[in-house]
Amino acid sequence: MSDSDAIDFSAYPDAGGHFGPYGGRFVSETLISALDELQAMYTRLKDDPEFIAAFDHDLAHYVGRPSPLYLAERLTEQAGGARIWLKREDLNHTGAHKVNNTVGQALLAKHSGKSRVIAETGAGQHGVATATVAARLGLKCAVYMGAEDVKRQSPNVYRMKLLGAEVIPVESGSKTLKDAMNEAMRDWVTNVDDTFYIIGTVAGPHPYPQLVRDFNSVIGREARRQSLEEFGQLPDALVACVGGGSNAIGLFHPFLNDGGVKMYGVEAGGEGLATGHHAAPLNDGVPGILHGNRTYLMEDEDGQIIETHSVSAGLDYPGVGPEHAWLKDIGRVEYVTADDKEALDAFRTLTRTEGIIPALESSHAVAYGLKLAATMKRSQNIVVNLSGRGDKDIFTVAAIDGIEV
Amino acid sequence: MSEFQENRIDRRFAKLRGEGRKALVTYIVAGDGGLDNTVPLMHQLVASGSDLIELGVPFSDPMAEGPVIQKGHERALANRVSLRKCLELVREFRQQDSETPVILMGYANPIEKMGAEPFADAACDAGVDGALTVDLPAEEAGPLSQLLAERGLRNIFLLTPTTSEERIEEITRLASGFVYYVSLKGVTGAGHLDLDSVRDNLARIRRFTDLPLCVGFGIKDGASARSVSEHGDGAVVGSVLVSAVGAAADGAAARDSIADLVDEIRTALDS
Numbered sequence: 001m002s003d004s005d006a007i008d009f010s011a012y013p014d015a016g017g018h019f020g021p022y023g024g025r026f027v028s029e030t031l032i033s034a035l036d037e038l039q040a041m042y043t044r045l046k047d048d049p050e051f052i053a054a055f056d057h058d059l060a061h062y063v064g065r066p067s068p069l070y071l072a073e074r075l076t077e078q079a080g081g082a083r084i085w086l087k088r089e090d091l092n093h094t095g096a097h098k099v100n101n102t103v104g105q106a107l108l109a110k111h112s113g114k115s116r117v118i119a120e121t122g123a124g125q126h127g128v129a130t131a132t133v134a135a136r137l138g139l140k141c142a143v144y145m146g147a148e149d150v151k152r153q154s155p156n157v158y159r160m161k162l163l164g165a166e167v168i169p170v171e172s173g174s175k176t177l178k179d180a181m182n183e184a185m186r187d188w189v190t191n192v193d194d195t196f197y198i199i200g201t202v203a204g205p206h207p208y209p210q211l212v213r214d215f216n217s218v219i220g221r222e223a224r225r226q227s228l229e230e231f232g233q234l235p236d237a238l239v240a241c242v243g244g245g246s247n248a249i250g251l252f253h254p255f256l257n258d259g260g261v262k263m264y265g266v267e268a269g270g271e272g273l274a275t276g277h278h279a280a281p282l283n284d285g286v287p288g289i290l291h292g293n294r295t296y297l298m299e300d301e302d303g304q305i306i307e308t309h310s311v312s313a314g315l316d317y318p319g320v321g322p323e324h325a326w327l328k329d330i331g332r333v334e335y336v337t338a339d340d341k342e343a344l345d346a347f348r349t350l351t352r353t354e355g356i357i358p359a360l361e362s363s364h365a366v367a368y369g370l371k372l373a374a375t376m377k378r379s380q381n382i383v384v385n386l387s388g389r390g391d392k393d394i395f396t397v398a399a400i401d402g403i404e405v
Numbered sequence: 406m407s408e409f410q411e412n413r414i415d416r417r418f419a420k421l422r423g424e425g426r427k428a429l430v431t432y433i434v435a436g437d438g439g440l441d442n443t444v445p446l447m448h449q450l451v452a453s454g455s456d457l458i459e460l461g462v463p464f465s466d467p468m469a470e471g472p473v474i475q476k477g478h479e480r481a482l483a484n485r486v487s488l489r490k491c492l493e494l495v496r497e498f499r500q501q502d503s504e505t506p507v508i509l510m511g512y513a514n515p516i517e518k519m520g521a522e523p524f525a526d527a528a529c530d531a532g533v534d535g536a537l538t539v540d541l542p543a544e545e546a547g548p549l550s551q552l553l554a555e556r557g558l559r560n561i562f563l564l565t566p567t568t569s570e571e572r573i574e575e576i577t578r579l580a581s582g583f584v585y586y587v588s589l590k591g592v593t594g595a596g597h598l599d600l601d602s603v604r605d606n607l608a609r610i611r612r613f614t615d616l617p618l619c620v621g622f623g624i625k626d627g628a629s630a631r632s633v634s635e636h637g638d639g640a641v642v643g644s645v646l647v648s649a650v651g652a653a654a655d656g657a658a659a660r661d662s663i664a665d666l667v668d669e670i671r672t673a674l675d676s
Binding site: 016024025026027028029030032033034036172173178179182185186189190191192193286287288289290291292294297299301302303304305306 | 489513
């Protein structure tokens with residue numbers, strides 16, 4: 001295959017949080033001691049049997065894991081090629097993979113003894129997942145959300161409020177996810193003594209890309225075991241959508257050392273790569289530095305971060321996790337796009353063929369999975385990560401259809 | 406040129422020490438209040454008693470800034486101010502002022518975009534004396550620091566109340582020009598200055614370096630500037646100036662309010 005056959009992927013990141021030239025810790029000195037403290041705690045706990053047992057217990061009894069690996073027969077028939085298996089993260093408590101990470105980070109927060117958690121959110125899924133674990137542990141919770149997103153995602157805003165979280169609209173910059181992350185960092189710097197920052201994706205400064213990956217890797221570990229149980233071999237291909245990339249790395253990581261398993265990360269093509277209106281930094285961006293790490297970014301000729309576009313708010317982010325940047329460069333994972341229209345078509349197709357309403361984010365993975373399956377043999381197997389359910393998106397889709405719900 | 410080459414920053418601090426005076430470091434955002442107004446504002450800062458100028462390079466995601474300086478960055482970006490433009494402004498400033506040190510304070514990505522070496526060359530050529538890149542902590546700053554040092558520019562680093570002694574030692578080894586001590590846990594312009602903590606921490610840092618120590622974040626007026634500089638070598642003032650530029654109706658009004666503010670702080674520092 002490629003050069004990546006010689007790499008042991010479990011050895012990354014390095015001690016400084018680097019994946020090749022990406023990752024690292026590009027933050028103001030004001031944040032360093034908090035990151036050092038978090039890293040020391042995580043290093044101590046990640047192999048601690050008691051901590052692992054507590055995490056596994058919460059995943060089983062609170063999140064509802066393992067999530068099924070479901071053979072989508074009618075979807076497979078429609079694609080007319082490889083068998084399509086859906087990893088049902090949509091069936092988790094709160095409706096997406098995000099809760100795997102918030103349950104893990106909540107355990108870290110509890111160990112840290114801090115009484116307050118904060119989070120950034122785009123579509124609101126990570127905000128809801130954070131507010132949920134905060135409610136369960138009796139922690140104070142503040143969620144930063146771009147003012148534009150607060151308007152677009154009012155059901156999730158209300159959900160977070162019901163859960164007892166304070167939702168703080170962010171009016172700076174482009175008033176979207178990236179600005180919410182800036183504001184959460186500023187809160188953390190100011191309130192570092194009593195506050196734990198629960199980052200929602202595999203971005204941010206080291207050790208976040210590592211620990212968010214580790215908590216989500218339960219997806220891939222289960223999928224690997226389930227594949228062997230269900231069809232007696234590893235899958236031929238994995239497909240997952242990539243915004244920040246936490247569901248994708250969660251699925252991919254436990255398979256990275258299995259050279260025969262091909263992997264496809266699907267970025268949001270928005271209105272099409274050629275239009276510039278998209279959220280596909282790995283396909284149409286350049287390496288740069290944002291939010292504490294070096295990675296591929298959407299930026300202008302002066303290095304200013306630009307606004308992104310996607311029908312799915314959860315993919316609407318100008319950066320991407322640094323491990324994905326590295327996996328792209330070394331050729332271990334292929335990064336492709338599905339545009340808004342393809343994602344919407346896949347949303348409808350999956351809903352009508354399988355009775356599963358997928359999140360618009362996950363619909364990007366379904367769209368590419370359908371295309372890919374058609375090029376493969378009927379004896380082959382594809383696992384598509386169905387990272388979230390689409391209840392939150394019915395208003396968006398209805399509006400596109402011109403229907404008032 | 407070498408890193409030992411004499412530099413305007415070193416010269417200025419040596420002069421201040423000789424006179425027994427404290428340094429007043431002032432911060433404005435390049436292009437805030439209009440591109441044509443930045444160089445006149447810089448001259449006004451000097452005329453009113455500023456010893457060093459920190460010129461903020463606007464960035465779309467200024468993570469360490471409080472709301473006042475964030476708005477300054479947004480206003481400057483609306484005027485399409487790039488890193489290259491900032492360097493042109495310094496060059497223009499140098500036509501009339503060959504003595505006042507100018508430090509570029511900004512974020513890593515515009516430099517990454519330009520390329521570290523082209524940036525170092527261009528900064529040296531434009532008459533920049535040092536750089537403080539907020540999101541390049543010691544562990545990531547190495548290559549850029551080296552390039553700047555080779556061209557005689559100084560590398561300004563932040564130290565904070567939470568910086569460990571191991572790090573203070575590591576950072577002061579890389580630092581040159583002066584050390585910027587962040588007086589509080591928070592973002593620029595925050596308002597909970599703790600003077601006892603500033604005194605204790607400056608004493609702690611002093612054990613590791615002879616570089617001048619300037620204190621910033623949360624310095625609002627003459628009184629607070631004077632109190633923090635009693636324990637160090639100078640004070641950095643930013644948010645109040647950026648706020649004044651933002652509130653001013655035009656360039657002349659901005660210069661007037663800057664003059665009043667800087668004059669008041671200078672008087673307090675020298676009293």
